[in-house]
Amino acid sequence: MRQRSAGHFPFFAFDNIKIHDHQGVITMSKGKQVAALLLLGSALSFPHIAIAQGTGGAPGNTGTGLSPADGETTGDSLVEQTDGAEDTYDDEVEQPDISVPGGAIVVTGRRNRDVVRASTQVVNVLSSEEIARTGEGDIAGALSRVTGLSVVGDGFVFVRGLGDRYSLALLNGLPLPSPEPLRRTVPLDLFPTDIVSSSLVQKTYSANFPGEFGGGVINLTTRAIPDESFLKLSASISGDSETTGFNGLTYYGSGSDWTGFDDGARGLTPELKAYFDSGLSLDNPAIDQQAIAGTLVDPNLALLQQVDDVPANFSGSLSAGTAVDIGSDARLGIIFNASLSNSWRNRTAIKQTSADLVNIDTDFTEFQTNQKMVASGLLGIGLEWGDHKARFTNVFIRDTLKQSQLAIGYDADLDNTRLVQDNGWFERQLFDSQAVVELDFGRLGVDLRGGFARTDREAPYEYNFEYVRTDRESDPIGDVFINLLNGNEGDASVAFSDLNEELWYGGIDLNYEVFDATQLTFGYAHTDTSRYSERRAYTFRATGSGYIPPDVDAIDPTPYRVIGSRYPSVLLSPLFIDYFNIGLIDQTPTTPAFQADLTIDAGYGKMTWAGLSGLTVDLGVRYEDATQIVAPVSVFSDTAVNTAAVTNIANDYWLPSGTITYEVTPELQLRASASKTIARPQFRELIFQPYRDPDSSRVYEGNPFLKDSELTNFEARAEYYLGRGNRVSLAGFYKDIERPIEAYSNFSDNSQVTRYANAPAATLWGAEFELNYGIDLYSLGSWFETKRALVVTNYTYTQSEIKVSDGDTTATFPSPVPRPANLFFSDGLPLTGQSDHLLNVQLGMEDTDKLQQFTVLFSYASKRVTSRGTLGLPDIVEDPGLRIDLVAREGTVFMGVPIEIKAEARNITGRDHFEYQSDGTNRIEINSYDVGRSFSLGISAEF
Numbered sequence: 001m002r003q004r005s006a007g008h009f010p011f012f013a014f015d016n017i018k019i020h021d022h023q024g025v026i027t028m029s030k031g032k033q034v035a036a037l038l039l040l041g042s043a044l045s046f047p048h049i050a051i052a053q054g055t056g057g058a059p060g061n062t063g064t065g066l067s068p069a070d071g072e073t074t075g076d077s078l079v080e081q082t083d084g085a086e087d088t089y090d091d092e093v094e095q096p097d098i099s100v101p102g103g104a105i106v107v108t109g110r111r112n113r114d115v116v117r118a119s120t121q122v123v124n125v126l127s128s129e130e131i132a133r134t135g136e137g138d139i140a141g142a143l144s145r146v147t148g149l150s151v152v153g154d155g156f157v158f159v160r161g162l163g164d165r166y167s168l169a170l171l172n173g174l175p176l177p178s179p180e181p182l183r184r185t186v187p188l189d190l191f192p193t194d195i196v197s198s199s200l201v202q203k204t205y206s207a208n209f210p211g212e213f214g215g216g217v218i219n220l221t222t223r224a225i226p227d228e229s230f231l232k233l234s235a236s237i238s239g240d241s242e243t244t245g246f247n248g249l250t251y252y253g254s255g256s257d258w259t260g261f262d263d264g265a266r267g268l269t270p271e272l273k274a275y276f277d278s279g280l281s282l283d284n285p286a287i288d289q290q291a292i293a294g295t296l297v298d299p300n301l302a303l304l305q306q307v308d309d310v311p312a313n314f315s316g317s318l319s320a321g322t323a324v325d326i327g328s329d330a331r332l333g334i335i336f337n338a339s340l341s342n343s344w345r346n347r348t349a350i351k352q353t354s355a356d357l358v359n360i361d362t363d364f365t366e367f368q369t370n371q372k373m374v375a376s377g378l379l380g381i382g383l384e385w386g387d388h389k390a391r392f393t394n395v396f397i398r399d400t401l402k403q404s405q406l407a408i409g410y411d412a413d414l415d416n417t418r419l420v421q422d423n424g425w426f427e428r429q430l431f432d433s434q435a436v437v438e439l440d441f442g443r444l445g446v447d448l449r450g451g452f453a454r455t456d457r458e459a460p461y462e463y464n465f466e467y468v469r470t471d472r473e474s475d476p477i478g479d480v481f482i483n484l485l486n487g488n489e490g491d492a493s494v495a496f497s498d499l500n501e502e503l504w505y506g507g508i509d510l511n512y513e514v515f516d517a518t519q520l521t522f523g524y525a526h527t528d529t530s531r532y533s534e535r536r537a538y539t540f541r542a543t544g545s546g547y548i549p550p551d552v553d554a555i556d557p558t559p560y561r562v563i564g565s566r567y568p569s570v571l572l573s574p575l576f577i578d579y580f581n582i583g584l585i586d587q588t589p590t591t592p593a594f595q596a597d598l599t600i601d602a603g604y605g606k607m608t609w610a611g612l613s614g615l616t617v618d619l620g621v622r623y624e625d626a627t628q629i630v631a632p633v634s635v636f637s638d639t640a641v642n643t644a645a646v647t648n649i650a651n652d653y654w655l656p657s658g659t660i661t662y663e664v665t666p667e668l669q670l671r672a673s674a675s676k677t678i679a680r681p682q683f684r685e686l687i688f689q690p691y692r693d694p695d696s697s698r699v700y701e702g703n704p705f706l707k708d709s710e711l712t713n714f715e716a717r718a719e720y721y722l723g724r725g726n727r728v729s730l731a732g733f734y735k736d737i738e739r740p741i742e743a744y745s746n747f748s749d750n751s752q753v754t755r756y757a758n759a760p761a762a763t764l765w766g767a768e769f770e771l772n773y774g775i776d777l778y779s780l781g782s783w784f785e786t787k788r789a790l791v792v793t794n795y796t797y798t799q800s801e802i803k804v805s806d807g808d809t810t811a812t813f814p815s816p817v818p819r820p821a822n823l824f825f826s827d828g829l830p831l832t833g834q835s836d837h838l839l840n841v842q843l844g845m846e847d848t849d850k851l852q853q854f855t856v857l858f859s860y861a862s863k864r865v866t867s868r869g870t871l872g873l874p875d876i877v878e879d880p881g882l883r884i885d886l887v888a889r890e891g892t893v894f895m896g897v898p899i900e901i902k903a904e905a906r907n908i909t910g911r912d913h914f915e916y917q918s919d920g921t922n923r924i925e926i927n928s929y930d931v932g933r934s935f936s937l938g939i940s941a942e943f
Contacts, residue, residue, distance in 0.1 A: 096115065096125055096126075096127035096197065096198035096221075097197045097198055097221050097223075097224060098115070098125065098198050098200055098219070098221050099172045099173050099219075099221045099391070099436055099438070100170070100173045100200065100208070100209075100219050101173045101208045101209060101447065101449065101507060101509055101523060101525070102206075102208030102447070102509045102511060102521050102523060102606065114721075114725075116727075117669065117719070117721060117727075120206070120608055120616055120618040120659055120661060121202050121203075121204045121206055121618070121659055121673070122202065122203045122204045122659075122671060122673065122715065122717060122731070123200055123201065123202045123203070124200070124201040124203075125198060125199070125200050125201075126143070126198060126199040126200075127197075127198050143199060143201065143218065166212075166214030166215040166679050166711075167214070167215050167216060167217070167218060168209065168210055168212055168213055168216070168217040168218065169217075169218050169219075169220070170209075170217060170218070170219040170220070171219075171220050171221075171222065171393075171395070171432060171434070172219075172220070172221055172222060172391070172393060172434060172436050172449075173219060173436065173447075173449055174434050174436075174449055174450075174451045174453075174505050174507075175210070175453075175503060175505055175527055175529075176430075176432065176453060176503070177430070177453050177454065177455045177501040177502070177503040177529060177531075196220050196221070196222060196223075197221045197222055197223045197224065198220075198221045199218065199219070199220050199221075200217075200218070200219045200221070201216055201217070201218050202216055202217045202219070203215070203216040203715070203733075204657075204659055204671075204673040204675065204713075204715055205655075205657045205673075205675035205677050205713060206606065206618060206620055206657055206659070206675075207604040207605065207606045207620030207621055207622040207655065207656075207657050208509065208521060208523060208604060208606060208620070208622075210525070210527075210600070210602065210624075211602070211622055211624045211653060211655045211677055211678050212677070212678055212679055212680055213675075213677040214677055214678075214679045214709070214711050214713075214735070214737075222378060222380055222391075222393050222395070223321070223335045223337075223378075223380055224333065224335070224380060224382035224389075224391045225323050225331060225332075225333030225335075225382035225383075225384060226321035226322065226323050226333055226335060227323070228323070229321065229322040229323070230319070230320065230321055230322075230942055230943075231318075231319070231320045231942065231943040232317075232318070232319040232320070232940055232941070232942045232943075233316075233317075233318055233940065233941050233942075233943075234315075234316065234317045234318075234319075234938065234939070234940035234941075235314070235315065235316045235317075235938065235939060235940075236314070236315050236316075236902070236936055236937065236938030236939070237312050237313065237314050237936065237937055237938075238312065238313040238314075238315075238343070238904075238934060238935060238936030238937070239312045239313060239934065239935060239936075240345070240932045240933060240934035240935070241910070241932040241933045241934070242345075242346045242347070242348075242930055242931070242932030243310050243344050243345055243346040243369075243932070244310055244311070244312050244313075244344070245309055245310065246309070246310055246346060247306060247307060247308060247309070247310070248306070248307040248310040248344065248346050248369035248404075249304055249305070249306065249307065249367065249368075249369040249404035249405070249406060250304075250305055250307050250369060250371065250402070250404050251300070251301060251302065251303055251304055251305055251404055251423055252300045252301075252303070252305070253265065253266075253300060253301060253402060253425065254266070254300070257371075257373075257402055258342055258371075258373065259340070259373060259375070260342075260373030260374065260375055260398055260399075260400035260427075261375075261398075261400070262425070262427075265298070265300060265301070266301065266425060266460040266461055267460075268460075268496075269292075269295040269296070270295075271288075271291050271292045271294075271295045272292055272295060272296065275287060275292055276536070279635065279636060279637040280636060280637065280638055281586065281589060281636045281638050281639040282538070282584055282585075282586040282589070283586075283589075284638055289583040289584045290574075290577050290578055290581070290582070290583065292584065293538075293540060293572065293577050293582060293583065293584050294572075294573070294574030294577045294578065295574075296461075296494050296538070296572070297463075297494070297568060297569050297572040297573070298461070298569070299567075299569035301423065301425075301461050301463070302423060302461075302463055302465075302567075302568045302569045303567060303568070303569055304404055304406065304421055304423065307369070310344045310346065310369070311344065313341070313342065313343035313344060313936075314341065314342055315339065315340065315341035315342070315343075315938075316339065316340055316341075317337065317338065317339035317340075318336075318337070318338050318339070319335075319336070319337045320335070320336045320337075321333065321334060321335040321336065322334055326385075327385075329385055329386050330383065330384065330385035330386075331383070331384045331385075332381075332382070332383050333380075333381070333382040333383075333384075334379075334380070334381055334382075335378070335379075335380040335382075336377075336378065336379055336380075337376070337377065337378040338375075338376070338377045338378075339374070339375070339376050339377075340373075340374070340375050341372075341373070341374045342371070342372070342373050343371070343372045344369065344370070344371050344372075345369070345370045345372070346367070346368070346369050347366075347367070347368045347369075347370070347929050347930075348365065348366070348367050348368075348929055348930060349365070349366045349368070349927055349928060349929035350363075350364070350365055350366075350925040350927075350928050350929070351364045351365075351366055351407070351409075351697070351925065351926065351927055352364070352924040352925050352926070353751070353752065353924070354917075354922075354924045355873075356873075357873065357874075357917065357918070357919050357922040357923070357924060358922055359412065360412065360924060361411070361412050361413055362409055362410070362411050362412065362413075363409050363410050363412075364407045364408065364409025364410075364418075364420075365407065365408060365409060366405060366406070366407035366697065367405070367406050367407070368403065368404070368405040368406075368697075369403075369404045369405075370401055370402070370403050370404075370694075371401070371402040371403075372399070372400070372401050372402075373399075373400045373402070374397070374398070374399050374400075375396075375397075375398045376395075376396065376397045376398070377395075377396045377397075378393070378394065378395050378396075379393075379394045380392070380393045380394070381393075386440075387440035387441075388437075388438065388439045388440055389437075389438045389440075390435070390436065390437045390438070391435070391436050392433075392434075392435050393432070393433070393434050393435075393436075394431075394432070394433045395430065395431070395432045395433075396429075396430070396431050397429070397430045398427070398428070398429045398430075399427075399428040399429075400425070400426065400427050400428070401424070401425070401426040401428075401694060402424075402425055403422070403423065403424040403425075403426070403694050404422075404423055405420075405421065405422040405423070405424075405697070406419070406420070406421055406422075407419070407420045407421075407422075408420075414468075414488070415471075416468050416469060416470050416471060417468070417469040417471055417481075418466055418467065418468055418469075419466070419467040419468075419469070419481045420464070420465070420466045420467075421463070421464070421465040421466075421467075421568070422462075422463065422464050422465075422697070423461070423462070423463040424459060424462045424463070424694055425459065425460060425461065425462075426457070426458075426459045426694055427456070427457065427458045427459070428455070428456075428457050429455065429456045429457070430453070430454075430455045431453065431454050431455075432451065432452075432453040432454075433451060433452055433453070434449070434450065434451030434452075434453075434505075435448075435449070435450055435451065436448070436449050437449075443512060443513040443514075444510070444511075444512050444513075445509075445510070445511040445512070446508070446509070446510055447507075447508065447509040447510075447511075447523075448507075448508055449505070449506070449507045449508075449509075449525075450505065450506045450507070451503075451504075451505050451506075452502070452503070452504055452505075453502070453503045453505075454500065454501065454502050454503075455499075455500070455501045456498075456499065456500045456501075457497070457498070457499040457500075458497065458498050458499075459495070459496070459497040459498075460496050460497075461494060461496070462494065462495040462496070462497065462692070463492075463493070463494055463568070464491070464492065464493045464494075464495075465483065465491075465492050465568045466483065466490055466491040466492070467481035467482060467483045467490055467564075467565075468481065468482060468483070468484075468488075468489045468490050469481045469482070476558050477558060477561060477562060477565075480562070480565050481565065482561055482562070482564030482565050483564045483565075483568075483571060484542060484561065484564045485540050485541060485542040485564075485571070485582060486541070486542055487541070489564070490564055491539065491540075492539070492540040492568065492571070492572060493537060493538060493539045493540065493587070494537070494538055494540075495535060495536065495537035495538070495587075495692075496535070496536045496537075497533075497534070497535045497536075497691075498532075498533075498534045498535075499531065499532070499533045499534070500531070500532055501529065501530065501531040501532075502529070502530050502531075503527070503528070503529045503530075504526075504527070504528045505525070505526070505527050505528075506525070506526050507523060507524060507525035507526070508523060508524055509521060509522070509523035510522050510523065515611075517609060517610045517611040518607065518608070518609050518610075518611065519607070519608045519609075520605070520606070520607050521604075521605070521606040521607075521608070521620075522603075522604065522605050522606075523603065523604050524601075524602070524603045525600075525601075525602045525603075526600070526601055526602075527598070527599070527600040527602075528597075528598075528599050528600075529597065529598040529599075530595075530596070530597050531594075531595070531596040531597070531683055532593070532594070532595055532596075532633070533593065533594045533596065533683075533687060533689065534592060534593035534594075534633075534635070535588060535592060535593075535689055535690070535691070536586075536588070536592055537586075537587040537588060537690075538584045538585065538586060538587065539584065539585040539587060540572055540582055540583075540584060541582065541583055541584070541585050542580055542581070542582050543580075543581055543582075543583070563576075587690070588689065588690070589636075589639055590632070590639065590640065590641055590642040591632050591641065591642050591645055591688055591689050592633075592635050592636075593632065593633040593635050594630060594631065594632055594633060594687045594689060595629075595630070595631055595633050596628075596629070596630040596683045596686070596687065597627075597628070597629045597630075598626065598627070598628045598629075598680070599626065599627050600624055600625070600626040601624070601625045601626075602622060602623065602624045602625070603622070603623050604620060604621065604622040604623070605620060605621060606618065606619065606620030606621075607619050607620065614662055614663035614664070615660070615661070615662050615663075616660070616661040616662075617658070617659075617660050617661075618657075618658065618659045618660075618661075619656075619657070619658045620656070620657050620658070621654060621655065621656045621657070622654075622655040622656075622657070623652070623653070623654055623655070624652065624653050624655065624678075625651075625652040626649075626650070626651060626652070626680070627648075627649070627650045628647065628648075628649040628650075628680060628681070628686075629646075629647065629648050629649075630646065630647040630683065630686040630687055630702075630704060631645075631646045631647070632645050632646070632688075642688070644704075644813070644814060644816075645688040645704050645813065645814075646704060647681075647686045647704045647705075647706070649680070649681075649707070649708060651708055653676075653678055653710075654676075655675070655676050655677060655678070656675065656676055657673075657674070657675035657676075658673065658674055658675070659671060659672070659673040660672050660673075666721075667720055667721050667722070667723075668718070668719070668720050668721075669718070669719045669720075669721070670716075670717070670718050670719075671715070671716070671717040671718075671719070671731075672715070672716050672717075673713070673714070673715040673716075673717075674712075674713065674714050674715075675712075675713045676710070676711065676712055676713070677710075677711045677713060678708055678709065678710055678711065679708065679709040679710075679711065679737075679740075679741070680708050680709075681706040681707070681708070681741060681756075683702075684700065684702060685702050685703065685706055685741060685756040686702045686703065686704055686706055687702040687704075688701060688702050688703070688704055688813055688814075689701065689702065690753075696927055697927075698752055698753075698754055698927075699751065699752070699753045699754070700753070700754045700755075701753060701754070701755050702755075702756060702813075703755055703756045703757060703811075703812055703813045704813050705811035705812065705813050706741055706756060706757070706758055706811075707739050707758050707811075708739070709737055709738060709739045709740050709741060709758075710737070710738045710739070711735055711736065711737050711738075712735065712736040713733070713734075713735050714733065714734045714735075715731060715732070715733040715734075716731065716732050716733075717729060717730070717731035717732075718730050718731070722773070724774070725772065725774060726772060726773045726774060727770075727771075727772050728769075728770065728771045728772075728773075729768070729769070729770045730767070730768070730769050730770075731767065731768040731769075732765075732766070732767045732768075733765065733766055733767075733768070734763070734764070734765040735763065735764040735765070736761075736763055737761065737762045737763070737764065738761055739758040739759070739760070739761070740758070740759050740761070740762045740802070740831060741756055741757070741758055741759075742756065742757060742758075742759050742802070742824075742825065742831065742832050742868055743755070743756055743832050743866070743867045743868065744756070744757060744824050744825075744867060744868035744869070744870050745867040745868065745869060745870065745876055746870060752926070754867055755812070757810045757811070757812050757824050757825075758810050758811070759802050759803075759804065759810070759821065759824075759825045760802075760803055760804055760805065760808040760810070760821055760825075761802075761803040762800060762801060762802045762803060762831055763800065763801050763803070764798065764799070764800040764831065764834070765798075765799055765800075766796060766797050766798035766799055767796070767797050768794065768795070768796045768797075769794065769795045769796075770793070770794040770795075771791065771792070771793050771794070772791075772792050773790070773791045773792075774788050774789065774790050774791075775788065775789045775790075775791075776788050776848075777789060777845075786847050786848050786849045786850075787845055787846070787847055787848070788845070788846050788847075788848055789843075789844070789845050790842065790843070790844045790845065790846060790855070791841075791842070791843060792840075792841075792842040792844075793839075793840065793841045793842065794839075794840050795837070795838070795839045795840075796837070796838040796839075797836065797837060798834055798835065798836060798837075798838070799830070799836065800830045800831040800834045801827075801828050801829070801830065802825050802826070802827065802828065802829050802830070802831065803827060804821050804822055804825045804826065804827040805827070806822075808820070808821040808822070809821055810824060810825075812824070823870065823871075824868060824870055825868060829865070829868075829875065830864075830865055831865070832864075832865045832866060832867060832868065832875075833864055833865070833866070834864055834865070835861045835862045835863065835864040835880070836862045836863075837860065837861070837862040838860070838861050838862075839858070839859070839860040839861075840857070840858065840859050840860075841857070841858040841859075842855055842856070842857050842858070843855065843856045844856065850891055851889060851890065851891030851900060852889070852890055852891065853887075853888060853889045853890075854888050855886070855887060855888075856884065856885075856886055857884070857885040857886070857887070858882065858883070858884055859882070859883045859885075860880075860881065860882045860883070861880035861881070862879075862880075863877050863878065863879045864877070864878055864880075865877055865878075866878045866915060869917060873917065874917055874918060874919050875917070876915065876916070876917050876926050877915070877916060877917070877918070878913075878914065878915045879914040879915075879916075880913075881911050881914075882909070882911060883906075883907050883909075883911050884907070884908050884909050885904070885905065885906045885907065885908070886904065886905040886908060887902065887903070887904045887905075888902065888903045888904075889901070889902045890902075894941075897941050897942070897943060898941065898942045899939065899940070899941050900939070900940045900941075900942075901937075901938070901939050902936075902937070902938040902939075902940075903935075903936070903937050903938075904934075904935065904936045904937075904938075905933065905934070905935050906933065906934040906935075906936075907931055907932070907933050907934060908933055910930075910931070910932060910933050911931060912928070912929065912930050912931050913927075913928060913929050913930075913931050914928045915927040915928055916928060
């Protein structure tokens, strides 16, 4: 056999990219180096520091970075407080704006207004100032700094090791739909930090929230009424050590791709649209396959090109707001935000498969360039009159990914080398319009909430082209990659995906203060979610031996095989398709489209009692009646759908909750909580339709036989408040889960496919430690007189075990009978997504008189399972490891205009991403790649 080499790539003539398939590594010439920016940082801080620092753009803050005006609380006044005045300070803590079902989360009549301390539940709150200190550009990144939270994949938040299905995301107390295929949870990386006033994370369940509360709820509150008029302009530039200035891949697409909006180049061709409208299957004699196939490969969408020097990332935003007084006690406010960003990312990943972890079946190296464009806008109108408040919020977010990918690797089963190209354009869009009215009539409070939201995801012309090189001495063109479109020596496919989801929500909450120490809350909520998901995928297939006509002498078919070395747009041009009779195969003839619906009616009652000094009791119960239906949709008049792939889950639940808080001393507070909650299967887990994740290149398929999970939750917590925002806490938690939903991986044709099944049971328990401490440095004199050192750290230890006994079964589609659970799960193994250790440490210094911050951020997550291994193979494991970030913010004034400068350095140690499968002796890489270091510099001005 000839030694395998890079060979000849007739349609990938890249001057500076070398692909060494024998080592499974893609190397690139260095090109331009990313300029080393300031290695500076920022941290979550304390509310009283936030008052002095501001954000430069948050409503109500001057953003000047200068000393506050006369009459405002200053850092000096805080420094001058004595230890005996700590309680007085805590009374002065400014509450962030939080809008949740059931009204305020702070106990009426409690003297302390610090939300974390005065709430009846275990909460973490990030104000707009604290979000700004993380330096993160989206809410998912900011939340990763909260105790017990981690971000997995593209913006999906895990709470205490429980996957995103166990987390609930709300916007102003209302649910959000998701633009992700087969997923009901919204990815929080869609939300820029500029549009969020506060983010609340509640880890203990209370009946005013929906029952799908396994790990916790994340409630984002948008900005409402500014304290004063403002106009803020921001811009930033960034890059990373794997991408910026190096070579990358792309394709032309359309002239407006850089904005994230297509100019129509990816619209359906007339032939394809006519076929879709016909309602006939592809095999119907009335369908001209060649006429359709000849229009599906546009060179502008299919031809891969080299980018010699990948440009730097950029972003810009505009925020504005104003408020006017109406009459004697009313105030009307308007807030507007618009932003646009364009970023690039190179990724070189090693991907392998093995049936026994001894012999590698496939060994691929994948080079991927992603160009991501995000456009967002917010229009908020707020009205306050007397003690009443109303807000009308409209949010638009569009996230577009342009992906170009090239992979090369060896297939041991077929004994050849394969070159695979993938091009994609993935549009995600969210529009949310909601109204919230909060009425305060003294002892009676009335909250009204209603909204409509729609998400869309479109992925037109998702191409896959596969070329083969035999590497055989006997093959005259054994060193040339060819594609004969016959499945064995090359392949090609195109897919069109479309998803839209609409969510209607309405609710009312009544809270009444019966006595000074007793408050009753009742509420009703209705949620109606409807999703339509369609995926039409087609394989191009040449008849017989591909380009070799049947009458050609089989002794020398080489001239015809050489045709297969052409560009994809040439191979699949109308001329070639007609001459060689290339047709189409429908990949999903019986399940091309699904309709998914979830309707929930819920009512609850809750009582909060603080009748004894230092003791607060919060008791409640929620009733939920829900119907969840997922069914294939008939799109062909001549082909029946797979009626077995239907889900119909109708359940009702009583979900009690209770939390007791006892203030042992003015500094020490104890909490204990117990509740029952549920976790419903997500749409992606139920729909039996293949979906390729563009981030991991992994294929997912749902299981229509999944059932609801039920959770029993317990927590005990001690909190010690040291005064002036400093605190330390220690907590323990335990969860018992019936029928947890777990992901497992099968390897079909040496390709990884992720599916889902209910494990019999599982338990999860652990502990949390949190320390927030600031030290005034004024005693050092001189430059340190207005400085404060900050230590913010949290650590979560979590253990979980899946419970599997002999005789336990689980239902997996399409098997008509349940199968033994031990085929998919092993007793004692941890739940997917759960890390034993999560650690965040932030060390920083801030100025108490002006905007000046310098902080180092450490984050560590230990190994966690991403998917179960089957057929005796070990689980697939991800190892996030330690990441170190530095962020700095500095306020100044230029020509009378307040300016904020922010510099960031992320992952400064260059920690890479590792996802693998190992039995302790042998290891294969499932999706491992270099992450690199990233740097950014931003500036904002407020007028």
